[in-house]
């Protein structure tokens with residue numbers, strides 16, 4: 001599958017799009033109000049960009065991704081990947097996804113896990129072997145490839161997660177806090193990987209709490225708060241008159257710092 | 262198809278990397294071997310009891326394997342959050358359910374081959390009779406019955422969130438069907454009206470798993486089940502398994518996973 005050379009629809013087309021996306025979680029507990037996680041979110045991510053998705057805890061970042069991946073049905077509104085409604089499994093053929101806080105089948109080795117996922121993407125056996133070798137080298141788990149995942153450290157599991165997200169050589173990556181749980185060196189490596197993916201023409205949509213990191217790698221960012229889009233634009237546009245993205249972020253979500261002019 | 266068998270192969274791999282099956286198999290084998298050595302007088306009837314107990318143990322062990330393996334599949338995927346990266350791939354939820362079903366069912370089949378192989382060897386070495394076809398029939402119908410159990414437990418794992426409560430309830434239901442299922446119509450006759458109809462409808466609604474129990478035929482060395490009845494039994498079980506699987510897929514498709 002020579003997907004690498006497939007042209008994008010057009011240079012600036014939105015390959016990830018949400019329209020008035022609203023998600024409510026109805027509570028099972030008696031007399032508890034329904035929780036509104038997203039209130040009419042409109043978002044567009046263009047081909048070839050690195051897009052940072054920011055917001056405080058509970059803002060609705062993971063919920064947005066869950067809708068994009070078809071895990072949670074939207075209460076109203078719609079979401080599209082590559083122009084295909086996310087309710088169709090085929091919309092997920094060309095994406096890679098790294099969930100936040102995930103454990104992989106503990107009784108499998110990293111190699112077996114990747115082989116299993118490759119099978120679901122119907123990769124040819126020869127290509128699978130090549131891809132697995134490449135990915136394990138990329139995330140530096142070659143030495144542990146034959147060990148069951150239960151013997152891995154947290155950071156190693158996170159790197160297995162990154163490898164599985166890349167198994168199908170996706171055009172769009174959806175990463176939920178890809179650097180959480182990694183040491184500074186690990187974070188730098190992940191940033192390098194994201195940068196390299198961009199150079200290969202891929203689109204990366206990721207959430208993060210590390211604003212410094214977002215500042216260095218992202219082309220554009222969106223900030224959401226309580227399920228509502230507060231700001232979207234290039235990093236320098238958002239930072240604007242503030243000293244840093246962090247200051248701008250705090251102001252946008254309503255906690256102005258004393259040093260803000 | 263490819264996706265379904267990829268999921269199934271993971272289920273089977275998990276079963277043989279866990280120790281449950283080996284423990285049950287060794288336990289069954291040990292109990293039977295110990296009992297076999299007790300038969301020092303070479304009394305003909307003792308062989309019958311030996312076969313009876315060995316088959317009973319096999320039935321219990323197979324139900325334990327089928328129910329415990331199946332009951333934990335979906336809850337473990339949710340709890341360990343392995344469901345998310347899996348469903349983010351182009352794998353439909355129906356394919357996932359079918360993969361889990363075939364994985365558990367094939368795993369049960371592999372376990373049954375070991376169990377019945379052991380049983381055949383044990384009783385053959387004592388009786389010097391090798392009714393292979395009868396064993397095959399018994400094992401096959403046993404396996405077909407486990408298909409209905411696996412499909413039912415899979416549905417249960419969506420209804421009851423905790424695998425332990427699902428296992429317990431499944432055990433009670435399956436044991437209930439096997440032990441009293443065939444008598445429910447007679448029980449109904451002794452009852453007053455509203456409960457009578459209820460018991461009757463239960464009698465007609467439940468899958469009669471006891472029909473698949475050929476233990477007596479093997480214990481007494483009775484002849485083969487006619488192939489026509491054998492095939493009808495298979496169709497009967499497949500109908501129930503299909504209905505249960507459809508219900509499972511419909512339920513799972515509506516569930517939010519997060």
Ligand SMILES: Nc1ncnc2c1ncn2[C@@H]1O[C@H](COP(=O)(O)OP(=O)(O)OP(=O)(O)O)[C@@H](O)[C@H]1O
Nearest residue numbers: 025035037055056057058059060061062063064519
């Ligand atoms: N299954 C659920 N049932 C009820 N409420 C939920 C559910 N999932 C999420 N929520 C609520 O929706 C809101 C958004 O949660 P979400 O996980 O999307 O936040 P987040 O931006 O990813 O936060 P974090 O940075 O902590 O990961 C939260 O208030 C959360 O409590």
Ligand SMILES: [Mg+2]
Nearest residue numbers: 061062063100
């Ligand atoms: Mg989150």
